[in-house]
Every structure is written in structure tokens, then in C-alpha cells.
Amino acid sequence: METLLPKNITNTIDHWIQKFPQGKQRSAIIAALHAVQHHNKGFLTNDLLNQVADYIDVPKMNVYEVATFYSMFQTKPVGKHEIAVCNNISCMLRGSNEIIDHLEKKLSIGLGESTPDGNIFLKKEEECLAACTGAPMMMVDHIYIENLTIKKVDEILERLQKSND
Numbered sequence: 080m081e082t083l084l085p086k087n088i089t090n091t092i093d094h095w096i097q098k099f100p101q102g103k104q105r106s107a108i109i110a111a112l113h114a115v116q117h118h119n120k121g122f123l124t125n126d127l128l129n130q131v132a133d134y135i136d137v138p139k140m141n142v143y144e145v146a147t148f149y150s151m152f153q154t155k156p157v158g159k160h161e162i163a164v165c166n167n168i169s170c171m172l173r174g175s176n177e178i179i180d181h182l183e184k185k186l187s188i189g190l191g192e193s194t195p196d197g198n199i200f201l202k203k204e205e206e207c208l209a210a211c212t213g214a215p216m217m218m219v220d221h222i223y224i225e226n227l228t229i230k231k232v233d234e235i236l237e238r239l240q241k242s243n244d
């Protein structure tokens with residue numbers, strides 16, 4: 080089968096495997112899937128999961144368990160950049176509903192949907208992401224952005240729309 084894992088991705092996987100004791104390479108699955116998902120523009124396919132399992136040398140089931148358990152992994156096509164707004168109590172009290180409404184209007188999509196150009200995925204609301212002191216907050220491509228305002232959100236959207244990353 081054609082390899083879907085380029086050298087820079089296998090280098091990243093090797094880097095993580097080396098962090099764990101011999102025979103415990105299963106612990107590198109999360110980091111490997113992060114790298115592969117980013118490389119594949121935001122989501123994982125069965126072929127990619129199978130190749131990660133083969134490369135790490137673990138049963139395929141181990142990789143599927145991780146990919147389908149954690150909400151940070153997407154197993155269906157979604158937009159390249161993921162926006163996930165926390166809407167738990169602290170963020171809600173500090174205006175996360177307005178942030179979500181603004182994002183939905185500005186992007187013309189609802190939660191759980193991607194923009195038609197495939198650039199942005201507006202993930203379903205997150206539970207508390209343990210950054211309550213910076214409420215309201217969201218993750219953009221898994222990076223925390225806190226103390227959100229509508230202006231800050233607009234700046235982020237502008238950056239994502241220009242980004243080729």
C-alpha cells in the first residue's frame with residue numbers, strides 16, 4: 080500500500096516513540112495522530128489510522144480507540160482550522176454565547192459545521208477547558224485563546240482566512 084505518512088510526520092512519530100520505554104510505543108499514539116491529523120488538513124481517515132498503527136507497530140484497534148475516544152480527533156472530513164468555544168459556566172457568564180453567535184453569523188455556519196471552502200470547522204461547544212480565569216475562551220487549532228472579545232475573534236478569523244498553513 081502507498082505510504083500516506085511523509086518523512087516529516089514519521090520523524091515526529093519517531094521523536095515521540097523515543098520518549099517512552101521500549102515496548103511502550105503505544106503511548107505515542109496521541110502525538111502521532113495529532114501530527115497526522117494536522118498534515119491531513121484537520122481529520123483522520125481509516126487508511127491513515129491503519130498506517131499509524133503499522134508504523135508504530137501496535138494493533139489497529141489501539142489507534143482506533145484513541146481516535147474515536149478523544150474529541151480532539153476528527154474522523155470525518157472537516158475544515159482545516161478548528162475553532163472550539165468553551166461554553167461552560169465561567170465562559171457562559173462572561174459572554175461565550177455572544178461569541179458563538181458572532182462566529183456562526185460571521186462564518187454563516189452552525190456549530191458542528193465547516194465553511195464551504197473547507198477552511199474553518201466550528202466545533203460543537205466544549206466543556207470547561209480549565210482556563211476559567213481567562214473566560215471567555217476558545218481553542219483555535221488546539222491553542223488556547225483567552226479573554227475573548229468580538230474584536231479579538233474577528234482578528235483571529237481574518238488571520239485564519241489568510242493563512243495557508
Ligand code: FES
Pocket residue numbers: 165166167168169170171206207208209210211212214216
Ligand atoms: S468554563 Fe470555560 S474554561 Fe472553564
